[in-house]
Amino acid sequence: xxxxxxxxxxxxxxxxxxxxxxxxxxxxxxxxxxxxxxxxxxxxxxxxxxxxxxxxxxxxxxxxxxxxxxxxxxxxxxxxxxxxxxxxxxxxxxxxxxxxxxxxxxxxxxxxxxxxxxxxxxxxxxxxxxxxxxxxxxxxxxxxxxxxxxxxxxxxxxxxxxxxxxxxxxxxxxxxxxxxxxxxxxxxxxxxxxxxxxxxxxxxxxxxxxxxxxxxxxxxxxxxxxxxxxxxxxxxxxxxxxxxxxxxxxxxxxxxxxxxxxxxxxxxxxxxxxxxxxxxxxxxxxxxxxxxxxxxxxxxxxxxxxxxxxxxxxxxxxxxxxxxxxxxxxxxxxxxxxxxxxxxxxxxxxxxxxxxxxxxxxxxxxxxxxxxxxx
Amino acid sequence: xxxxxxxxxxxxxxxxxxxxxxxxxxxxxxxxxxxxxxxxxxxxxxxxxxxxxxxxxxxxxxxxxxxxxxxxxxxxxxxxxxxxxxxxxxxxxxxxxxxxxxxxxxxxxxxxxxxxxxxxxxxxxxxxxxxxxxxxxxxxxxxxxxxxxxxxxxxxxxxxxxxxxxxxxxxxxxxxxxxxxxxxxxxxxxxxxxxxxxxxxxxxxxxxxxxxxxxxxxxxxxxxx
Ligand SMILES: Nc1ncnc2c1ncn2[C@@H]1O[C@H](COP(=O)(O)OP(=O)(O)OP(=O)(O)O)[C@@H](O)[C@H]1O
Ligand SMILES: [Mg+2]
Numbered sequence: 001x002x003x004x005x006x007x008x009x010x011x012x013x014x015x016x017x018x019x020x021x022x023x024x025x026x027x028x029x030x031x032x033x034x035x036x037x038x039x040x041x042x043x044x045x046x047x048x049x050x051x052x053x054x055x056x057x058x059x060x061x062x063x064x065x066x067x068x069x070x071x072x073x074x075x076x077x078x079x080x081x082x083x084x085x086x087x088x089x090x091x092x093x094x095x096x097x098x099x100x101x102x103x104x105x106x107x108x109x110x111x112x113x114x115x116x117x118x119x120x121x122x123x124x125x126x127x128x129x130x131x132x133x134x135x136x137x138x139x140x141x142x143x144x145x146x147x148x149x150x151x152x153x154x155x156x157x158x159x160x161x162x163x164x165x166x167x168x169x170x171x172x173x174x175x176x177x178x179x180x181x182x183x184x185x186x187x188x189x190x191x192x193x194x195x196x197x198x199x200x201x202x203x204x205x206x207x208x209x210x211x212x213x214x215x216x217x218x219x220x221x222x223x224x225x226x227x228x229x230x231x232x233x234x235x236x237x238x239x240x241x242x243x244x245x246x247x248x249x250x251x252x253x254x255x256x257x258x259x260x261x262x263x264x265x266x267x268x269x270x271x272x273x274x275x276x277x278x279x280x281x282x283x284x285x286x287x288x289x290x291x292x293x294x295x296x297x298x299x300x301x302x303x304x305x306x307x308x309x310x311x312x313x314x315x316x317x318x319x320x321x322x323x324x325x326x327x328x329x330x331x332x333x334x335x336x337x338x339x340x341x342x343x344x345x346x347x348x349x350x351x352x353x354x355x356x357x358x359x360x361x362x363x364x365x366x367x368x369x370x371x372x373x374x375x
Numbered sequence: 376x377x378x379x380x381x382x383x384x385x386x387x388x389x390x391x392x393x394x395x396x397x398x399x400x401x402x403x404x405x406x407x408x409x410x411x412x413x414x415x416x417x418x419x420x421x422x423x424x425x426x427x428x429x430x431x432x433x434x435x436x437x438x439x440x441x442x443x444x445x446x447x448x449x450x451x452x453x454x455x456x457x458x459x460x461x462x463x464x465x466x467x468x469x470x471x472x473x474x475x476x477x478x479x480x481x482x483x484x485x486x487x488x489x490x491x492x493x494x495x496x497x498x499x500x501x502x503x504x505x506x507x508x509x510x511x512x513x514x515x516x517x518x519x520x521x522x523x524x525x526x527x528x529x530x531x532x533x534x535x536x537x538x539x540x541x542x543x544x545x546x547x548x549x550x551x552x553x554x555x556x557x558x559x560x561x562x563x564x565x566x567x568x569x570x571x572x573x574x575x576x577x578x579x580x581x582x583x584x585x586x587x588x589x590x591x592x593x594x595x596x597x598x599x600x
Contacts, residue, residue, distance in 0.1 A: 086494050087497070088497070089592050
């Protein structure tokens with residue numbers, strides 16, 4: 001656990017970067033610091049491992065006052081990841097990762113073995129360990145940065161905009177990776193970003209800063225979306241926070257409609273008898289193949305098998321119980337029929353969901369504050 | 376006769392390669408003086424440049440010190456010291472050291488001060504002591520520039536070590552000074568050519584040295600950037 005107690009940082013030129021900050025980072029959780037540029041996020045982060053010294057106040061790391069510890073020892077017990085990776089260009093990837101274990105007196109062979117394990121943990125081929133940083137892509141370098149920070153198995157991990165220098169696709173996969181690692185490792189993570197979307201995705205808790213180093217709101221991502229403290233938070237979180245909040249609503253117990261779902265060997269007559277304006281045709285024992293509109297049914301012979309009709313692709317589906325309502329709504333918006341196709345874990349059609357059912361589900365969940373993050 | 380035929384006539388004369396004060400002896404003496412001066416310059420300037428470069432301050436100190444040192448005329452200093460201190464080693468050594476310091480100092484400073492700030496930050500953040508930050512990260516990263524400074528100094532010093540002959544010492548300057556005094560062009564041109572040859576040998580030595588001393592991870596980037 002990391003605790004800020006009325007921490008203030010005033011730089012030599014008089015800039016107050018952090019102003020009487022009180023903040024608690026629970027052990028084993030990810031706390032995201034987010035806010036506009038220059039609001040004091042980096043300064044807050046760097047005070048934890050004393051790369052910046054607080055002017056006033058106390059910072060406790062696992063109950064111990066950071067200011068009373070030898071900064072070198074303190075830092076060896078805290079993983080540190082920065083935006084442009086800061087990998088040592090003259091050392092191999094393996095030796096970069098082995099940095100802290102070697103500082104702590106590990107034998108070189110053991111430290112390198114551990115480095116290879118870590119490369120695997122962060123999703124890299126251990127064979128890359130023999131290369132130099134410049135021989136890796138930006139995304140790979142960023143993973144090495146994370147591996148290096150984890151090498152000595154520190155309980156605390158500090159990350160300053162770790163994913164902002166890579167393209168959006170790589171960023172998304174690195175974020176997923178972090179979430180996966182966190183379920184495995186349960187570190188106390190403090191991550192700085194200026195991207196609310198990222199904060200909401202990876203944070204267990206989010207601390208939203210105002211300019212000049214004070215906090216506007218601290219809470220679970222869902223609280224920021226669902227119950228913003230004031231207009232500043234509302235504006236910062238963005239105009240589509242209503243949609244984003246749906247990410248936290250599960251799809252486990254929806255009322256799925258199975259009546260317009262028919263197998264490919266069913267006939268046009270069967271389809272017409274459902275009375276539905278669109279029917280969903282499936283194949284291979286349930287996999288959705290596409291939507292057929294009523295007018296196309298009317299134009300075909302009543303004994304025709306549905307699989308012989310042209311079907312409109314159902315774009316994407318959502319997995320009931322695993323995906324969020326946001327995914328369900330997205331699937332409905334993209335569907336030619338205006339209905340989302342729900343599948344089970346095996347990809348078989350579980351039913352379809354129209355706007356009206358989605359609206360009802362949102363209302364019900366907003367009312368009882370149901371959880372179920374799409375992770 | 377041209378410079379080269381004067382020089383070559385003298386160098387190829389076997390008699391000059393034998394006996395007291397022959398070419399091999401003077402080359403050795405020349406290298407000895409140069410090596411000593413360079414060693415002192417390195418011992419003074421590398422730690423100073425690295426320390427100032429690490430602190431990130433002292434850019435003005437380095438620039439002023441280097442410019443001041445460059446402004447001192449080597450021969451003038453030699454004469455002044457001879458007048459003041461007589462024919463002591465100080466008279467020839469100090470001017471060479473003063474000549475050798477600026478390139479080493481400036482490059483060591485620039486090399487260390489110019490290490491990627493994120494790399495420095497990561498070294499600190501990983502829990503390296505100041506000493507470890509400097510020796511394990513900053514100096515290796517600055518090695519290409521440090522070697523460039525050393526090479527420049529070495530060439531300056533080797534080319535200028537002829538001045539030792541003015542205060543009665545050996546080295547390749549001996550041939551030049553004595554040749555001038557006795558109006559013999561052979562040893563003057565030959566001695567000068569040998570000095571050039573020695574300077575080129577120094578350049579080659581440093582290109583070999585940089586292959587050994589520049590960490591592999593930095594080598595490719597040097598070329599691509
Ligand atoms: N070394 C320093 N000396 C003086 N002022 C500084 C120093 N470092 C940061 N500041 C100032 O302190 C304030 C907070 O800076 P900080 O780097 O913590 O912001 P940030 O929230 O991380 O911003 P960004 O999102 O742009 O990285 C800014 O006004 C900045 O200009
Ligand atoms: Mg910052």
